[in-house]
Amino acid sequence: MAHSIIDLLFVAPAAVLLTRLLSKALELPQRLPRWNQALNYIWVPAVLLYFLTALFKLSIPLLGDYYWLLVLLVWLAVLLKVRYYRPARMVLFGLVPFVLYKVLELVLEDPRGKMPKIYDDFMDTSQGFVIIWVVAFLLIARGQKKQLEKERLVREEEERAKRLIEAQNAELERLVAERTVALTHQAEELRGALAELRAAQAQLVQSEKMASLGELTAGIAHEIQNPLNFVNNFADVSVEMLSELREEQNRAQRDPELEAELLDDIAQNLQKIHHHGQRAASIVKGMLEHSRASTGDRQPTDLNRLADEYLRLAYQGLRAKDKSFNATLNTDFAPNLPLIAAVGPDLGRVLLNLFSNAFYAVRQRQLRGEAGYAPTVAVHTHQAGDQVEVRIRDNGMGIPETVRQKIFQPFFTTKPSGEGTGLGLSLSYDIVTQGHAGTLTVDSQEGKYTEFLIRLPINQAG
């Protein structure tokens, strides 16, 4: 009995220790958490056996061996459970012969643990073999475990790299989303700015009209003062003459010759009043037409008349500002020029602009004080096939090549700040090309001349 209990005392701690090793080696806490917990109590049967034998005073010599076998079977069960894990499978293969040997040993031994003589040699050989087998498989299992560990590390490394990439991807996506939001915001802001710019442009277009109206106004003020002078004074003098006539009629000795002369004069004066009143009215009408927002109404337009009218208006406009300015105006209008369906006030604006520029250019050259320089602005109309051409030529400063490329751009101006909006030619270009399906081109030689050419199709499409 003492022997068996001492056996048990040795075997139980060893079983606990080996079970711990096995649990650790096979990572049982992760693979079989509940079994692993149960395995922690592998010592319980040993204690129970101990108390039972002590209680009933039993003498079971092979108690330690039975317990040992129980532990082995439990291990086998555990290994079977985790046989999907290759090291576990190896341990299982290694352990099976050992368990069989142990069973055989228990079967063959007599109750006191003595091996009969006939089996002794065989069992000794078998034991050696079985132990080598176990050790070999444990080594293999260890190797495999290490291999697996390495693979796991690699996998983990890969996993980590993958996670890192994923994290980076997520970060990138977040950044992209952030940028997208920022860009959307910016785009919206730009859209707003664009709308504001469009509104500002419309306003500028209007103020450009008003600016050219201002240029006109000075010319018109002069143009209107003259007829007004006549209207006022002829009306006044006619009143005077009428009272004189009345006086004459009341006289005892009437002078029929004087009366007739007075009547003639009065009649003539009324005609003059009418004439100059008409003249003033047409100037005001022209001014209104110019300032009115374009209605886009196409009317049969006589380009000769339009060009002549605006040439004079532009000339008077400049002279209103600069009294000492003089220029020769040359007009060469093609007779029988066909009428063109055009928006008169719009084309007038174009012409006014081109003429104003021409006068400005000759004025600049004149101010240089070249000897014998005669400032000249010429306008020439001409029918070329199914097109009508209007050439406006000045012998002013000319436009340098570098500047010529930009003159139709909005806000481009060579005039000192405050004198030009830089919209005149850009608007003119739009009116001719978009408004009338024509072309507006420029030809110039520095220091010699500048010539603008408007070409308009006679049959306006649309």
Add this chain to the structure above:
Amino acid sequence: MQILVVDDETDVKDLFQQRFRREIRSGELSFSFAFSGEEALTFLRAHHSEVLIILSDINMPGMSGLELLGHVKEEFEMPPTTMMMITAYGDDESYKKAMSLGANDFLTKPVDFAVLKDKLLHLLP
């Protein structure tokens, strides 16, 4: 008193003749007309001792009234000619320029003939 009126508007002639018809009839004033600066100069060269007063518009095509004023002041020192400028622009700049060139008076359009008449009668000897 001989007066030369210079203006590119031809109706000025009728207007002056009617406005001053009494003075013309009585022989107090006598008017000549020129319709450009150049024409005025030609006229003055032919009648340089007769004209006492020149009434000139400023804004005329070709030679302007101010240019004419300059030429007159340069060419015709004797007899002392009175120059009156008439313009649609009553601006300071034109006024100063006319005065610095030696104009004696400056009127703006529309012309107030009562005032003009008054001024002319004051100049009568």
